[in-house]
Amino acid sequence: MFMELDLQSESPIYTQIAEQLIEGIAKGDLKPGDALPSVRSLAADLDINLHTVNKAYQTLKQEGFLQVHRKKGVVVQPGEMPGVTAGFKDKVQRQLRALSAEGIVRGMAEEEFLRLCQDAFNRKNTKEGE
Amino acid sequence: MFMELDLQSESPIYTQIAEQLIEGIAKGDLKPGDALPSVRSLAADLDINLHTVNKAYQTLKQEGFLQVHRKKGVVVQPGEMPGVTAGFKDKVQRQLRALSAEGIVRGMAEEEFLRLCQDAFNRKNTKEGE
Amino acid sequence: MFMELDLQSESPIYTQIAEQLIEGIAKGDLKPGDALPSVRSLAADLDINLHTVNKAYQTLKQEGFLQVHRKKGVVVQPGEMPGVTAGFKDKVQRQLRALSAEGIVRGMAEEEFLRLCQDAFNRKNTKEGE
Amino acid sequence: MFMELDLQSESPIYTQIAEQLIEGIAKGDLKPGDALPSVRSLAADLDINLHTVNKAYQTLKQEGFLQVHRKKGVVVQPGEMPGVTAGFKDKVQRQLRALSAEGIVRGMAEEEFLRLCQDAFNRKNTKEGE
DNA sequence: GTGGTCTAGACCACA
DNA sequence: GTGGTCTAGACCACT
Incomplete structure (x- = not known):
């Protein structure tokens, strides 16, 4: 999973992460049910704060693009994706x-x-x- | 010049103003050289602070869509608009x-x-x- | 006497006039004792306010580059110019x-x-x- | 970082700050990537309003001399400085x-x-x- | 704690 | 009356 952050951008880091995850799903790099890196490991990878990664995940979960499983951790929505609301x-x-x-x-x-x-x-x- | 603000929107007021001015120019409601309302009067019209209006004007001036004319106040760029940079x-x-x-x-x-x-x-x- | 004003410039009009008069003297277009156009006529020429021209003249008089004669009107300092203070x-x-x-x-x-x-x-x- | 302001000067405070920052970079006191004091702390240091400091920073950011880094705050442009335009x-x-x-x-x-x-x-x- | 946004009110230079 | 500058104080999003 490639991810590029622009720390000078006016859009917040958590938004950038969320958008790139959506892009990953759109491109098919991430498929329904796929596991995402843990908050901790992604934060370490990107050298940013845990909270920031967490906020990105929470945002996407809120919108229905991700699910949080007790055991599997965070996964791409395996069921039905939100539609064109x-x-x-x-x-x-x-x-x-x-x-x-x-x-x-x-x-x-x-x-x-x-x-x-x-x-x-x-x-x-x-x-x-x- | 109609202008509608959504004070609850996540996008700042000055951005909304700037966007609506650009829309006004795009639609032809505002033509090159046209004078815009003074920061004070527009602020009063919209019932917001004059600094907020000013920031919108400054932003557009910076980008080259507006000019501050010493006699006419703020006007729509009378010369060449910025191109597709x-x-x-x-x-x-x-x-x-x-x-x-x-x-x-x-x-x-x-x-x-x-x-x-x-x-x-x-x-x-x-x-x-x- | 050529004079170009930039109404979009950040420097005030009266300053622009004063600077161009100084340039005129430096280039020799204006010589000591030469008469300058009256406030009225220059203002009409440049299509600006009387006060603005007047302020330019007053500023230069203050600094010693111009003199105001009852009869001859405004003239370039015929005596000694201010030195390198x-x-x-x-x-x-x-x-x-x-x-x-x-x-x-x-x-x-x-x-x-x-x-x-x-x-x-x-x-x-x-x-x-x- | 020394900084001297002349509150009586005709040139605005934010301009003086901007100029002195540029001087600091020119002299090498400030190097690319260096973090600048936060608007609040510099404002406190200089005993002026934080908005005034902010305006200086924004101006220099606009011209490409500074960047706002989401983690490090305001820093001296770490990449290429704007050239002789x-x-x-x-x-x-x-x-x-x-x-x-x-x-x-x-x-x-x-x-x-x-x-x-x-x-x-x-x-x-x-x-x-x- | 950082920058971003907004408000309110003030003074000044300019035209 | 216009924009430019400055102050003061407040809330918010982000990290």
Whole structure:
């Protein structure tokens, strides 16, 4: 499990961890039922505080992406993943509006914007000058 | 100039103001050279502190979307707007990756995701059950 | 008398006027005893407030670069110009320290810095990539 | 880390702080990666408000001289410092032109001016009567 | 304890 | 009246 943290980023570390776990699941690196490293070991790996890792796990558990087992520790939700809720759709729309608005002002073409969206969905690295 | 604030939102007020101003420019409600309300009057309008408005203005000035004109006060950048910089593209990609990853995990189809993107770019309100 | 104002600049308009008058004298465009445009006409020319022009003139008069005659109006100091006072030297040093410090941090070579200084003194436009 | 403020100066306190930090980096007192005092402690040290210190830090962060590290607080840019940008060169030229113009009018010799420039770059205190 | 955000109220330079 | 600066005090998220 690769994980890169940006300690200068404005987004909190626990959020970065959570997002990268979600990405891992999306990419299939992490499959339903897979065990995640313990809070302790991941914290040691990333050289950060236990609480921080724990908060990331708790957040994802809260949203239904992870489960905490007494014996197996933390595992990727083996049952049904949360679906496309209204809340999620709202979040997506709000962010997309802001992003696209700035894109428009900066003179980005719709085509270019949509290509970025498509590439992101398909995990492609959109290259410069392409 | 309509502006709606969600004081309970996790995103800071000054960010909300900045985003709505960008949206205003994107929609054409605000045109290059247009004067914005003074920090004081907008603050009074929104019933918030003038420093909060000021921070929004300063942020956008810093990024090149606004200018502070010694005679006209704060105005929408009358010259060339900042273009699609590498930094902006980066921000877009990072957000789109996180957004789409969660979408994928939640079982959202690529088609649906792209429709949301397209609608956002074209300022449409994607309706539920459509 | 050419004069260019930057209404977006952080330095006040009256300062910009004063500096350009000093430059005019330094370049020899304005000679001791030369009459300057009246406050009214210069304000009209530059499309700014009377007070602003007046403040520029007053500042320079205060420092001894201009004189105000009842009949001739405002003229460039026909007698002895103020010399290199301790106060002036101080101002120069303070600004040079700050400028050069930032230059050093940005990796500017001493040679490059001094060339800029020399070119400035000789009213040359230092060209890019030279 | 020594720091001297002139509360009567026309240049704002936060600018003075920023300049002295840059000087500290230029002199090598502050090295890349070094942690700076927290806004609170520096504010207490200087007996000023923490927001004033914060503004100095934010300004330098914006320009790329400082970073806010989630674990270490505010640190001197550990990576590459911003280089000699066109914007910086512009600023230097503008200031040098104004400074040297006044020097010329006051009858300062080119030699003397350049010595001041050189001494500033090399952190020497040019003494009176030298 | 750290930085980030927000409020409230004040003074000043500028136009 | 405008933005710029400064102070003071408060709450919060994060580590």
